Amino acid sequence: MPEKSALMSAADIAQAVSGRKITALDATEAALSRIAVHDKVLNSFTDVTADRARAKAKAIDAAIAAGQPVGPLAGVPFAVKNLFDVQGLSTRAGSKINRDLPPSPRDATLIERMEAAGAVLVGALNMGEYAYDFTGENVHDGPSRNPHDPTRMAGGSSGGSGSAVGGALVPIALGSDTNGSIRVPSSFCGIFGLKPTYGRLSRARSFPFVASLDHLGPFARNVKDLALAYDAMQGPDADDAGCAGRSLEPTLPLLTHDIGGLRIAIAGGYFQKNVFPEAVEAVARVAKALGATKTIELPEVARARAAAYIITTTEGASLHLDRLRKRANDFDPAVRDRLIAGAMVPAPYVDKAQKFRRWYRAKVLELFKSVDVILAPATPCTAPKLGQVNFVLDGAELPVRANIGIHTQPISFIGLPVVAVPVPLEPMPIGVQLIAAPWREDIALRVAYALEQMGVAAAPPPRGL
Amino acid sequence: MADHLDDYINAVAGAMALPVEDAWRPAVRANLEVSLRLARLVDEFPLPDETESAAIYSA
Numbered sequence: 001m002p003e004k005s006a007l008m009s010a011a012d013i014a015q016a017v018s019g020r021k022i023t024a025l026d027a028t029e030a031a032l033s034r035i036a037v038h039d040k041v042l043n044s045f046t047d048v049t050a051d052r053a054r055a056k057a058k059a060i061d062a063a064i065a066a067g068q069p070v071g072p073l074a075g076v077p078f079a080v081k082n083l084f085d086v087q088g089l090s091t092r093a094g095s096k097i098n099r100d101l102p103p104s105p106r107d108a109t110l111i112e113r114m115e116a117a118g119a120v121l122v123g124a125l126n127m128g129e130y131a132y133d134f135t136g137e138n139v140h141d142g143p144s145r146n147p148h149d150p151t152r153m154a155g156g157s158s159g160g161s162g163s164a165v166g167g168a169l170v171p172i173a174l175g176s177d178t179n180g181s182i183r184v185p186s187s188f189c190g191i192f193g194l195k196p197t198y199g200r201l202s203r204a205r206s207f208p209f210v211a212s213l214d215h216l217g218p219f220a221r222n223v224k225d226l227a228l229a230y231d232a233m234q235g236p237d238a239d240d241a242g243c244a245g246r247s248l249e250p251t252l253p254l255l256t257h258d259i260g261g262l263r264i265a266i267a268g269g270y271f272q273k274n275v276f277p278e279a280v281e282a283v284a285r286v287a288k289a290l291g292a293t294k295t296i297e298l299p300e301v302a303r304a305r306a307a308a309y310i311i312t313t314t315e316g317a318s319l320h321l322d323r324l325r326k327r328a329n330d331f332d333p334a335v336r337d338r339l340i341a342g343a344m345v346p347a348p349y350v351d352k353a354q355k356f357r358r359w360y361r362a363k364v365l366e367l368f369k370s371v372d373v374i375l376a377p378a379t380p381c382t383a384p385k386l387g388q389v390n391f392v393l394d395g396a397e398l399p400v401r402a403n404i405g406i407h408t409q410p411i412s413f414i415g416l417p418v419v420a421v422p423v424p425l426e427p428m429p430i431g432v433q434l435i436a437a438p439w440r441e442d443i444a445l446r447v448a449y450a451l452e453q454m455g456v457a458a459a460p461p462p463r464g465l
Numbered sequence: 466m467a468d469h470l471d472d473y474i475n476a477v478a479g480a481m482a483l484p485v486e487d488a489w490r491p492a493v494r495a496n497l498e499v500s501l502r503l504a505r506l507v508d509e510f511p512l513p514d515e516t517e518s519a520a521i522y523s524a
Contacts, residue, residue: 212520303510306503313500321481328484337489341496344477349504356507357519402499 010076010171010225014118017075020064024057024075024120031077031122034169038465042145044154044163046082047089047124053077056120071118072228078172081158082124083131084108084216085205093207094127094157096140096330097323108205109240110174110216110233117232122170125160129332131176131209132316132339133157134184134404135386139332143386147189147462148428152383155188155404157181158219162189165219167462172229173219176203178210179308180378180408182217186420187431188383191459192226192448193219197438198415200246201230204239210315211242212354213308213412221459223449226419227252230441251442255449262443264292267376267435270301271407274393278430279377282423286432287375289456290447296371299363301410307353307360308413313342314350361414368437373447377407378420378431411435419444421457429460470494 008016008027016022032050039045063070080086083093085104092098111121126144128136136144136159144159146152147167154163158175162185165173175182177195186193194217201216208214218229231250237243266287272280287293298304317324317339324343328336367374380403381391390397411418416438420431436444451457474494478485485493 300510303506306506309503310500310507313496321483325482325484328486333489333492337492338496340478340483340485340489340493341500343481343483344474344493344497345500345504349501349508351518352512353504353507354518354520355512355516356510358517359512361519 007168008171009222010073010220010228013076013171014072014074017060018064018070024060025054027075028053028057028077028120028122031170035122038167038169041150041465042147042163042167042169043142044126044144044160044167044169045079045123046092046126046141046160049086049121049123053120053122056115060118060120071116073114073232074118076119076172077122077170078114078119078174079123079125079164079170080108080111080121080174081127081161081176083127083176083207084111084124084174086111086121086124089124091207093131094129094138097327098207104205106205109202109237113233114229119172125164125173127160128157129335130316130320131157131178131181132335134180134401135159136162136185137386145386146383147464148460149383149464151385152428153188153386155185155383158185161185161219162191165189165191165221166459167465168221171221171225174216175219176206176209177215177217177412178213179312179412180405182219183378183408183418183420183431183433184404186219186422187378190422190424190429191219191221192223192422193217193420194226194230194441194445195412195418196230196441197417199242199244200417200441201233202237202240202243204237208319210312212311212315215412223255223445223452224252227255227445246439249442251445254442255446257446259446259450262372262447263370264290264373264375264447265294265296265371266292267298267374268295269297271376274380274398274403274406275377276381276393278382278425279380282425282430282432283375283377285423285456286421286451289451289454292375296367296374298367298410300360303356304360304410304413305406307356308409310345310349310353313338314345317342357413364414365437372436372443374435376411376433376435378433379404380406382425382428382430407433417441417444419448421448421451422459423456424458424460470497
């Protein structure tokens with residue numbers, strides 16, 4: 001029973017708990033049991049908050065017994081990347097240094113909203129140090145491992161989020177995405193991920209990386225669960241200066257709406273270069289299922305990626321300047337050396353990158369007058385081996401780390417909403433980005449749902465456990 | 466050019482009180498070379514003088 005309920009979707013768990021077919025405590029124990037067994041392999045959790053989870057689950061069961069409303073995520077176990085503040089834990093953000101911080105006095109806004117909807121936090125998840133990572137590897141905690149092949153990367157920086165959901169330890173996890181850190185682990189681990197519009201979800205009480213580009217969002221094993229979590233977390237929040245003042249725009253009721261009238265195009269040029277055959281195959285399958293034949297060219301994409309890189313490395317350096325001075329030897333050396341270099345980029349280049357961002361945004365928004373969704377690879381390859389430094393593509397040896405995020409960076413650069421959908425290729429899955437205009441998460445989710453119904457997008461059972 | 470970049474790293478590290486140990490220097494330099502190459506790619510793109518930064522402030 002516990003093992004079975006751990007593999008249920010979030011929607012099914014909530015329905016079963018609300019209908020008194022299982023208790024919230026059953027669902028929680030099931031998740032804790034799977035974590036205890038399988039996280040020895042996956043290494044996706046840094047903290048398991050078992051006592052807190054059991055107390056919350058019992059409170060939900062008591063509320064149900066008393067006839068009180070418990071919310072659309074009643075009894076659903078979830079976990080968060082360890083850059084979300086969790087009351088009573090130090091927010092380590094994948095680092096050694098932050099372990100010296102005092103325990104957080106209050107949960108992050110998104111945790112509060114998930115729990116207000118009845119969800120049960122079961123722990124915090126492994127990640128790349130300070131989120132400056134695409135691999136899911138971590139020198140302090142060891143790597144998050146891929147649930148389909150534990151010798152491979154989970155992707156980063158939200159590696160534990162990808163690994164935990166891909167391994168079906170929890171049905172929902174939360175992560176962050178500055179340049180691709182939700183979409184890359186979704187692709188490598190074969191799950192659904194939503195990077196919402198910049199400013200849509202509150203980042204309050206999460207550890208930042210690049211304020212200009214940071215987004216938070218959910219991972220799930222199906223689109224309905226993704227929409228359930230996303231809808232529960234929406235809404236303005238005065239505690240995050242970057243959070244837009246938009247009211248709730250629920251997506252769950254819209255998932256089944258027909259997508260026949262949507263104009264869908266395939267990103268050309270830049271997005272069709274430097275890709276492995278698996279990425280080409282995945283985009284082709286999605287395009288065929290959607291009847292998409294038109295190709296659309298985004299302008300100056302390589303420059304957009306370059307500008308995102310500059311803003312990232314300089315804002316990241318600014319954030320960590322004092323830690324670089326005082327505790328340089330406590331960083332992952334690779335992260336430290338990137339941040340020190342970032343501190344040395346002349347300021348006019350940063351200003352230019354921000355001005356280019358404004359130009360690029362206007363040009364890309366023009367494109368959305370003629371299309372509703374743009375398809376692009378989420379990653380150029382399936383999950384590389386842990387520790388892999390280079391791969392060979394078209395006869396050229398290329399660095400893995402520098403190339404994993406080449407297709408995600410130019411999109412998050414201007415804050416467009418994206419659903420990464422998994423295409424279950426053998427032996428490893430790979431993701432495709434469904435990119436929509438700002439504030440149209442509903443459209444990307446509708447298309448993702450249609451692909452899931454057609455059997456083109458699906459989260460495969462964990463093959464490596 | 467190589468010497469100039471090393472001089473630049475030394476000068477900025479000194480001005481900002483950033484430690485750069487000798488063992489780290491090749492990696493810091495390699496990262497800075499990538500950043501400057503990408504920054505130049507952005508810089509060489511002509512933008513109108515009136516272009517507003519994306520990082521605008523609202524009072």
